[in-house]
Amino acid sequence: MAKKFVQVIWGGYPFGTSTSALSKLDHTTNYRHPSQNRIGRPVALQFVGKGDDSITLTGEYYPAVSGRANLMELVRLIANQGKPHYLVDGMGMIYGKYVCTSVKDGKDKLMDDSRPQKISFTVQLKKYYPDGGGWF
16 A cells, blocks of 8 residues: 655645645745836835745646545635645645635546546645734
């Protein structure tokens, strides 16, 4: 029997080999540099701090292997709460609290009765910063 590994957990949902395996995790950090127009000179930029952090989880799963064709509905239920949840990877790295901004799934290789053989998904997460200014 193959071992089942968790790649990341968000909101209690384990993305991994036994549920919905990730093929890619993209982490983007933006930085804020507003511009100020100046007469006769190029625009001036000033660094005013860190901007948004976002993570995109991309992967796929096979209902015949996982036993379920609606795994992304579980992610949607968690996202519908509108609450930030910790994102932790399989090595124990804590990314902080994130909210879900979108869930997209696509059904591929449909059978005669429209059951998909493969489901691809993309989950967009955005870092949540509490009003107190803490990082976690």
